[in-house]
Amino acid sequence: MATRGENTSFPRGLPHACAIGELDQPPTGLTAVLLAMKNRRRRQKLLLRAWRKRRQLAAVTDRLAQIAPGDILCFICLRNEAQRLPHFLAHHRALGVRHFLAVDNASTDGSGALLASQPDVSLWRTDASYKASRFGMDWLTWLMLRHGSGHWCLTLDADELLIYPYWQTRPLPALTGWLEGQGRHSFGALTVDMYPEGPVSQGQVAPDDDPLDHLSWFDAGNYQVQVQPRMRNLWVQGGARARAFFADQPRLAPTLNKIPLVRWHWRQVYVNSTHSLLPPNLNEVYSTDGGELTSGIILHTKFLPEITRRSSEEKARGEHFGNGSQYTAYYNRLIQDPVLHTSRSTRYTGWRQLEAMGLMSRGGWI
Amino acid sequence: MTDCAALGVVMLCHAALDRAAQLARHWASHGCPVVIHVDARTSQDQFDALQAALKDLPDIRFSRRTPCEWGTFGIVQATIDASTQMLADFPAVSHILLASGSCLPIRPVRALQAHLARHPHTDFIESVTTADVGWTVGGLNEERFTLRFPFAWKRQRRLFDGYVTLQRILRFRRRLTTGLVPHLGSQWWCLTRPTLEAILHHPDRPLLDRYFRRVWIPDESYFQSLVRQVSTRIESRSLTLSKFDYQGRPYTFYDDHLHLLRQTDAFIARKIWPQADLLYRTFLTPDGDRALASEPNPGKINRLFAKAVERRVKGRPGLYMQSRFPTRARGGTQSAAPYGIFSGFAELFHDFQPWLARALDARVHGHLFAFDRVEFADGESVFKGGLSDSPTLRDYNPKSFLTNLIWTTRGETQCFQFGPADEQAIVPFIASDPNATIFAITGAFAVPLWRSGQSAAQVRGEAARLQKVESDFLHQLNGPETKARTRIWSLTDFIENPAEPLEQLVDLLNPRAAHRATDLPQLLPLNGFGSFLQDLRNQGMAPVLMGDFPSDADLAQPEQTFARPRIVR
Numbered sequence: 040m041a042t043r044g045e046n047t048s049f050p051r052g053l054p055h056a057c058a059i060g061e062l063d064q065p066p067t068g069l070t071a072v073l074l075a076m077k078n079r080r081r082r083q084k085l086l087l088r089a090w091r092k093r094r095q096l097a098a099v100t101d102r103l104a105q106i107a108p109g110d111i112l113c114f115i116c117l118r119n120e121a122q123r124l125p126h127f128l129a130h131h132r133a134l135g136v137r138h139f140l141a142v143d144n145a146s147t148d149g150s151g152a153l154l155a156s157q158p159d160v161s162l163w164r165t166d167a168s169y170k171a172s173r174f175g176m177d178w179l180t181w182l183m184l185r186h187g188s189g190h191w192c193l194t195l196d197a198d199e200l201l202i203y204p205y206w207q208t209r210p211l212p213a214l215t216g217w218l219e220g221q222g223r224h225s226f227g228a229l230t231v232d233m234y235p236e237g238p239v240s241q242g243q244v245a246p247d248d249d250p251l252d253h254l255s256w257f258d259a260g261n262y263q264v265q266v267q268p269r270m271r272n273l274w275v276q277g278g279a280r281a282r283a284f285f286a287d288q289p290r291l292a293p294t295l296n297k298i299p300l301v302r303w304h305w306r307q308v309y310v311n312s313t314h315s316l317l318p319p320n321l322n323e324v325y326s327t328d329g330g331e332l333t334s335g336i337i338l339h340t341k342f343l344p345e346i347t348r349r350s351s352e353e354k355a356r357g358e359h360f361g362n363g364s365q366y367t368a369y370y371n372r373l374i375q376d377p378v379l380h381t382s383r384s385t386r387y388t389g390w391r392q393l394e395a396m397g398l399m400s401r402g403g404w405i
Numbered sequence: 406m407t408d409c410a411a412l413g414v415v416m417l418c419h420a421a422l423d424r425a426a427q428l429a430r431h432w433a434s435h436g437c438p439v440v441i442h443v444d445a446r447t448s449q450d451q452f453d454a455l456q457a458a459l460k461d462l463p464d465i466r467f468s469r470r471t472p473c474e475w476g477t478f479g480i481v482q483a484t485i486d487a488s489t490q491m492l493a494d495f496p497a498v499s500h501i502l503l504a505s506g507s508c509l510p511i512r513p514v515r516a517l518q519a520h521l522a523r524h525p526h527t528d529f530i531e532s533v534t535t536a537d538v539g540w541t542v543g544g545l546n547e548e549r550f551t552l553r554f555p556f557a558w559k560r561q562r563r564l565f566d567g568y569v570t571l572q573r574i575l576r577f578r579r580r581l582t583t584g585l586v587p588h589l590g591s592q593w594w595c596l597t598r599p600t601l602e603a604i605l606h607h608p609d610r611p612l613l614d615r616y617f618r619r620v621w622i623p624d625e626s627y628f629q630s631l632v633r634q635v636s637t638r639i640e641s642r643s644l645t646l647s648k649f650d651y652q653g654r655p656y657t658f659y660d661d662h663l664h665l666l667r668q669t670d671a672f673i674a675r676k677i678w679p680q681a682d683l684l685y686r687t688f689l690t691p692d693g694d695r696a697l698a699s700e701p702n703p704g705k706i707n708r709l710f711a712k713a714v715e716r717r718v719k720g721r722p723g724l725y726m727q728s729r730f731p732t733r734a735r736g737g738t739q740s741a742a743p744y745g746i747f748s749g750f751a752e753l754f755h756d757f758q759p760w761l762a763r764a765l766d767a768r769v770h771g772h773l774f775a776f777d778r779v780e781f782a783d784g785e786s787v788f789k790g791g792l793s794d795s796p797t798l799r800d801y802n803p804k805s806f807l808t809n810l811i812w813t814t815r816g817e818t819q820c821f822q823f824g825p826a827d828e829q830a831i832v833p834f835i836a837s838d839p840n841a842t843i844f845a846i847t848g849a850f851a852v853p854l855w856r857s858g859q860s861a862a863q864v865r866g867e868a869a870r871l872q873k874v875e876s877d878f879l880h881q882l883n884g885p886e887t888k889a890r891t892r893i894w895s896l897t898d899f900i901e902n903p904a905e906p907l908e909q910l911v912d913l914l915n916p917r918a919a920h921r922a923t924d925l926p927q928l929l930p931l932n933g934f935g936s937f938l939q940d941l942r943n944q945g946m947a948p949v950l951m952g953d954f955p956s957d958a959d960l961a962q963p964e965q966t967f968a969r970p971r972i973v974r
Contacts, residue, residue: 059725059804060737060834208661213678220654229727260790260813263805264725275727277805282793289801296727325728329736331720334728381787397724397812403650403717405662405710 056265056274062327065271078270082317085308088173089180096142096178099162100155103138103186110137111211113193114183116175118144120197121153122345125246128157130200135210136193140186142178144169169358176309187303191215194299194313195337200251201228201299202390203335204401215302217333217404225316226300227324228335229398230293231257232279233342233387234379240347250340251387258282259385259396262295272296272315272322279379284369291365297337298324326402333402336393342379350374410521412437412514413498415487417480418506419444419473421679422451425506426458429465431689435514437502438464438495442483445472466494476558478617480592480624489605492598499525502595507676508645509658511688517644517672521595528600528636531590531643532629549621550587551578558621582609582616590629593645593675596636603635604628646671646706651714660684665709670701723840725808738837738888740811745820745842745914746835748878749849749896752824753903754926758782761926764907765915767818773810774803774827789813796828803831811840818914825850825874836881841889843882844910848896848951850875851941852934861940869946876950895952903928 053066053074066074106112113136120127128139139160143151144167154162165178172178183192191211195201203214203226218226233254235242244253262277273296281292297313301321308317315322326332353359354370385396393399414432416439418425429439443452452470459465468487473479484503491501500521510517535547552572556564571577581587596604607613613631617623632639646669648656657676658666660683666674677684720729723741731737751757751771762769762782771780779794786794790813792806793799799806811819823843835841850871854864882891890913894906904925935956938948 058802059730059808060733060837062730062732062737064732205659205661209659209678210680212680213657213659216678217657220657221652227727258791260809261792262726262809263802264727264730265802266730273727273730276802279791281798282787282791282795286793286795286798289798325726325730326720327730327732327735328718329720329722329731330718330729331716331724332728334726381791383785383787383789383791385790397721397726400720400726400728401713401716402728403713405648405656405713 053268056267058265062266062268065268074269078317078319081310082306082308085173085177085180085310085317086184086306089177089184089308092167092172092177093181095165095167095172096163096181097165099143099151099164100160102159102161103140105159106138106186106190108189109212111135111191111193111215112137112187113139113195114141114179114187115139115195115197116142116144116169116179117146117150117197118169119146119148119150121146121148121150122244122246122343123197123250123340124150124153126248126250127195127197127200128160129247131193131195132159133210134201134206135212140182142175142182144175174312174359176312180308183303183307184305188305190303192301192303194301194309198340198343199230199299200338200340201335202338202393203228204333204390204394204399204404206335206390211300214333215300219302221333221403223324223332224302225298225321225324226333226335227273227296227298228300228337229262229275230278230295230297230337230339231393231398232339232379233257234279234384235342236380238376238378239342239373240344240376242344244343250343251338253344254340254342255387256380256384257387258383259398262398263289266325267315270310270315270317270319270322272319273325274314283377283379284372288365291369298322299337300335331400331402333404334399336390336399338387347374347376408522409515409518410525411497411499412502412518412521413491413495413500414439414502414504415484415491416441416504416506416508417444417473417483417487418442418455419447421506422447422455423458424677424679424685426455427685427689428504428506428509429459430462431510432514433459433462433464434691435518437514437518438466438491438498440466440468440487440491440494442468442473442487443470444483445470464495466490474557474559476554476622478614478620478623481617481627484624484628485605488601492602492605499598500595501598501601502644502673503593504645504673505593505675507679508593508673509675509677509684509688510672511646511666511669511674512672513692515692520672524640526597527638527640528594528596528632529640529642529644530594530596530629530632532588532632532639532641533590535587535589547587549589549626550581552621553577553579553619554621555619579616579619582612584634585613585616585630586633587626588629588633589626590641591643591645591647592624593643593647593673594628594632595644596628596632600632600636604631607631607635644671645673645675647675648706648710651718656710658684663687665706668702668705670703723808723812725805738834740808740838740840742811742815742818743840743842743914744811744818745844745910746823747820747844747910748823748875749846749899750844751822752849752852753846753896753900754928757926758822760924761820764911765818765820767820767914768814770819770821772823772827773807773821774799774823774829774831776826776828780822800828800830803828804834807831807834820914825871825878829874829878832878832881836884836887836889839888842913843889843891843893844906845879845882845891845893846896846899847875847879847893848872848948848954849899851896851938851948851951852929852931855934855937856929861937861944865941865944865946868941868948872946872948872950879950895950897952897954900928900931 113131141154141162143164154160234256235253242253244250258279262275265274267274275296276292285292294314299313310317350370350373360366414437432439468490471483473483558565617627655676657678659678660681723739758769768782770782773779779799781788854868935954938954941948
């Protein structure tokens with residue numbers, strides 16, 4: 040999880056965010072040129088930054104030779120996720136990910152050894168600061184620049200499980216083939232916070248278990264949608280965390296839209312976690328003419344029983360938010376073992392349910 | 406006539422040659438000779454592997470490899486070459502089927518052979534005049550034949566578009582070859598030997614080929630046009646099921662389409678995803694698929710594809726989400742279902758909300774946009790979909806709040822109270838939403854002030870503020886962009902005869918009400934309100950939105966108003 044985009048100046052006349060019905064066509068003329076120059080500069084700066092951070096990564100296991108042209112790659116940066124990794128790897132392997140490129144940020148729970156022992160994982164390790172590396176994105180940008188070009192790349196956190204329409208019967212290559220046929224090079228997904236029925240610290244989930252058996256509830260209809268016109272990226276907030284922890288400061292609520300699956304070119308760069316990319320045309324994962332594009336869901340398994348202990352640790356480390364002090368209240372609430380479930384929670388039954396509720400869409404994919 | 410026609414298959418391939426080999430073997434094992442054309446752009450290694458895989462089958466031949474770029478004459482040239490070879494090498498063949506490396510026979514080959522034997526002189530080829538074609542995409546219909554297309558659409562899009570525009574500006578028109586009536590249709594056909602021979606030996610072939618080299622997507626028009634000149638019996642439908650999206654790109658079938666494909670009346674389906682193991686396993690058995698529906702239901706397939714196009718093009722109105730975010734002009738001002746907004750009613754009646762819920766069979770909320778709390782029906786703190794009653798969360802994005810509420814409660818009419826004391830940021834959206842119906846009693850905001858027991862001097866400031874907010878509200882409802890339905894009464898007009906407006910609103914929001922509400926909510930006694938208004942005037946404020954409110958002496962007793970006989974329809 041990372042913070043939202045910082046406030047910088049943009050060409051005059053562009054609002055910071057457009058709510059429903061306020062979005063216009065992209066600017067033209069001088070504004071468009073200025074905007075394009077600005078975005079280009081920003082992209083180059085981020086690439087340079089990733090290049091400077093390259094020496095922070097030390098290769099642990101290098102199985103890159105296994106990667107064949109057209110393989111789907113998964114990039115992940117993590118710290119102490121031994122609890123989640125077995126299921127994470129199994130889920131995405133089954134979807135058709137052929138190789139995982141992982142950055143282990145100073146894990147102490149055996150995550151590194153677990154990853155190194157997998158046949159399809161290439162592993163790097165770093166003890167440098169997560170926050171100073173743009174919440175791991177600098178490291179991943181470097182790896183993607185080096186190894187991702189020409190591949191469809193999936194970038195996720197260890198507590199995220201990607202699903203999309205027909206995912207049980209059609210592996211990722213079917214999806215990417217469909218997207219390429221549509222002329223699309225990026226695929227959007229909404230993060231949905233999954234939570235248990237009782238207090239979040241209760242229960243037992245073994246590493247190989249499907250965490251969704253325990254985290255089977257979610258909020259179905261409280262997502263706020265805006266678009267930021269500068270990069271035409273979505274800004275969706277809401278869900279259980281906004282309702283339970285950010286009711287008093289909704290602007291700070293976590294951003295839920297992500298673009299986890301992108302056909303990579305070394306010039307591309309993630310700007311803000313995987314919420315937005317440059318060049319900006321990759322951010323247009325939504326239709327503005329009233330139709331629907333194909334989209335997916337990231338099932339967020341953050342609220343496993345270890346959450347309270349983890350939260351006190353993260354609060355102490357202060358590595359997770361740009362302006363950490365604003366999030367003290369959030370951590371305090373998490374440490375107090377809250378109940379996220381309400382009588383209005385919805386039990387997860389599958390992607391067709393999420394599609395019918397309008398959280399994701401098949402678009403024109405049959 | 407035998408019960409099995411001698412069918413030959415011309416296969417055009419460019420990728421997934423392992424599947425092509427599997428298909429060719431399947432055709433050949435049913436006694437169908439196959440001529441395979443492999444795109445010249447496919448690597449030699451893959452081609453060699455394909456040849457090696459099929460070298461045990463004598464009736465499989467390979468035609469000259471030429472490049473087949475989409476939309477160009479190369480595909481027609483490949484078809485011509487392979488067909489010529491088929492006719493020359495296999496003189497016994499009576500019908501020639503054009504297929505691709507991703508076409509899968511879904512009915513047994515024998516059934517196809519039998520079908521052709523029953524129609525020995527029929528050419529199965531979709532062939533429709535340009536004027537009658539509804540499915541071409543991109544505005545290029547008749548112009549496919551009257552403009553020139555020397556550039557590749559996929560690689561040289563700018564040149565392609567620019568050259569089309571230039572020709573349009575110059576009003577350039579190609580002359581059609583004499584006697585040629587342009588017809589369009591699916592690329593995949595099944596022709597009889599005499600027809601195909603007549604086309605390939607057409608006296609004007611060189612001229613025609615030169616003409617079609619500059620036609621756009623000639624593979625959908627070359628054979629389709631020429632067949633009209635030579636054939637004696639055309640059945641204008643393709644034996645190959647092939648579905649296209651709204652941009653003219655073919656759909657792919659996956660494993661989970663197995664049940665769907667069993668419903669079709671076509672013999673062959675395309676395109677099949679190369680990794681769809683289940684489909685290949687099921688349909689490429691010696692006798693074909695046994696579970697095939699005996700009564701095909703192609704309508705089901707058509708409906709499903711029509712629905713997919715609709716979802717892609719029109720989407721679900723009123724839904725705003727990660728992959729649907731329409732601009733203002735394209736439906737960005739609309740919610741998902743009709744809903745009602747009531748201004749001033751709850752202030753005038755004791756039990757308005759329960760009465761309305763009964764009369765409309767709807768969910769009736771309090772003031773959803775109240776400053777201090779979102780007043781969901783029944784005082785819930787979290788509403789359907791996880792909507793919170795926190796006003797800050799609501800005010801952070803009021804449009805999302807309202808569109809979410811209406812979207813998640815589809816199927817149940819929503820109503821809520823609104824007034825000048827509420828947060829007003831949502832008003833422009835409500836006014837521009839064709840699904841909103843707004844009922845307003847203007848000036849009713851003064852009733853709670855009067856009932857608070859405070860003196861006119863104390864509430865004067867508040868009354869003036871509310872009046873200002875309410876007239877802004879009314880002003881926005883009367884704007885030129887308003888799409889909401891509105892019914893507005895002044896307080897004076899309303900209390901003169903409250904029954905009629907109440908009936909009206911029930912009619913508007915629940916026209917199919919099974920039974921009419923026979924009871925009416927109880928109006929608060931307003932004796933003394935007239936003098937309160939006079940006090941406000943005396944304090945220097947001008948209460949205008951209430952209308953010309955009668956003095957106490959003239960005020961009809963509320964009980965009398967309701968005692969009148971009600972017509973029960």
